[in-house]
Amino acid sequence: MPLKRLTVTGVRNLQPVTLHPSPRINIIHGANGSGKSSLLEAIHLLGLARSFRSTRLQPVIQRGLDACTVFGEVIQPSGVVNSIGITRSKQADYQIRIDGQTVRSIAELAETLPLQLINPDSFRLLEGAPKQRRQYLDWGVFHVEHQFLPVWQRLQKGLKQRNSLLRRGRIQRSLLAPWESEVVNAAEKVDEYRRAYLQQLKPVFEDILSRLVELDDLTLSYYRGWDKEKPLNQVLDEQFERDSVLGYTQAGPQRADLRLRSGTMNAVDVLSRGQQKLVVCALKIAQGSLLKRQGVQQDCVFLVDDLPSELDESHRRALCTLLEDLECQIFVSSVEAEQMRDCWKNDTPLSMFHVEHGRIVQTD
Numbered sequence: 352m353p354l355k356r357l358t359v360t361g362v363r364n365l366q367p368v369t370l371h372p373s374p375r376i377n378i379i380h381g382a383n384g385s386g387k388s389s390l391l392e393a394i395h396l397l398g399l400a401r402s403f404r405s406t407r408l409q410p411v412i413q414r415g416l417d418a419c420t421v422f423g424e425v426i427q428p429s430g431v432v433n434s435i436g437i438t439r440s441k442q443a444d445y446q447i448r449i450d451g452q453t454v455r456s457i458a459e460l461a462e463t464l465p466l467q468l469i470n471p472d473s474f475r476l477l478e479g480a481p482k483q484r485r486q487y488l489d490w491g492v493f494h495v496e497h498q499f500l501p502v503w504q505r506l507q508k509g510l511k512q513r514n515s516l517l518r519r520g521r522i523q524r525s526l527l528a529p530w531e532s533e534v535v536n537a538a539e540k541v542d543e544y545r546r547a548y549l550q551q552l553k554p555v556f557e558d559i560l561s562r563l564v565e566l567d568d569l570t571l572s573y574y575r576g577w578d579k580e581k582p583l584n585q586v587l588d589e590q591f592e593r594d595s596v597l598g599y600t601q602a603g604p605q606r607a608d609l610r611l612r613s614g615t616m617n618a619v620d621v622l623s624r625g626q627q628k629l630v631v632c633a634l635k636i637a638q639g640s641l642l643k644r645q646g647v648q649q650d651c652v653f654l655v656d657d658l659p660s661e662l663d664e665s666h667r668r669a670l671c672t673l674l675e676d677l678e679c680q681i682f683v684s685s686v687e688a689e690q691m692r693d694c695w696k697n698d699t700p701l702s703m704f705h706v707e708h709g710r711i712v713q714t715d
């Protein structure tokens with residue numbers, strides 16, 4: 352689902368601009384601090400209504416302005432073109448419009464423009480808390496299984512109610528029963544969807560990883576968030592006393608994780624920085640690849656901030672080949688233009704954009 356037009360106003364240091372990106376490879380180049388990441392951030396804003404660099408909206412809005420706006424036209428697999436507009440102002444929160452209609456749900460936005468981001472923070476996928484890996488996993492499940500979101504929302508609601516009752520202190524066990532049954536029901540579904548997704552993802556990930564780097568003993572496994580030998584209702588019973596003391600539910604899909612191991616060790620403890628980047632790229636590319644193979648054949652747009660960093664030339668080329676083989680739209684940023692220009696096949700549509708002090712000019 353490539354972006355065929357992109358208009359950015361009031362984002363960081365970027366001057367107002369309208370771009371017509373290539374449906375395949377787009378290279379954003381320029382000196383440090385010129386605004387390359389800000390352009391990727393603007394596209395991220397369009398697909399997810401949030402920045403990847405800041406949890407607050409204020410820093411994204413250009414100093415001296417009250418709002419930022421990003422507008423894009425996205426070509427869907429059916430050929431239909433959706434227009435998406437997102438405005439974030441200092442006073443209000445954000446306003447999202449798809450084809451002129453105000454939209455409240457980020458999920459709808461994410462479905463219209465699925466994005467995969469690879470940036471220096473993506474390392475958190477390996478070294479960060481399980482939440483990062485759950486979010487990664489759920490991105491994939493959300494995009495391939497349309498029943499996932501309502502079930503996941505039911506689970507969150509059930510957990511919230513159970514936890515708030517637990518926090519009240521000495522309560523009767525029976526008061527929790529309706530919420531526990533809601534939690535257990537939704538938990539089984541969430542686990543089933545995650546497990547089914549991972550079963551499809553794993554071989555794709557292993558194949559992609561083997562084409563990027565030799566790491567034969569790297570394994571990817573799934574922990575569902577509670578003892579695999581016991582049903583969740585039994586675990587909730589057993590842990591009730593402790594849950595009451597803590598004021599929250601310890602076991603369940605909210606504690607699920609993906610485990611990446613190198614032999615018997617945590618992958619993050621033994622892999623080099625470059626190897627970690629390649630593993631993260633393989634995980635993200637595997638999701639993009641799987642999305643494309645699904646019935647709806649959706650493409651996601653890849654945003655790769657500072658692609659060359661941490662990688663030697665042969666790994667850089669291997670990564671570009673894999674990205675290119677996906678036949679998705681890709682935006683990569685790099686300080687060096689020439690380093691990135693030669694990594695693609697001659698006949699793949701490629702556009703180059705030079706950024707200087709926030710001004711973006713198409714050079715190729």
Ligand SMILES: Nc1ncnc2c1ncn2[C@@H]1O[C@H](COP(=O)(O)OP(=O)(O)OP(=O)(O)O)[C@@H](O)[C@H]1O
Nearest residue numbers: 363364383384385386387388389410411412413414
């Ligand atoms: N709200 C803002 N208003 C104006 N300028 C901003 C704002 N936030 C950040 N900047 C400036 O925008 C510039 C662009 O930063 P950006 O991170 O996009 O650069 P970059 O080209 O990706 O740099 P690097 O190669 O070092 O990663 C920086 O000089 C930064 O100080």
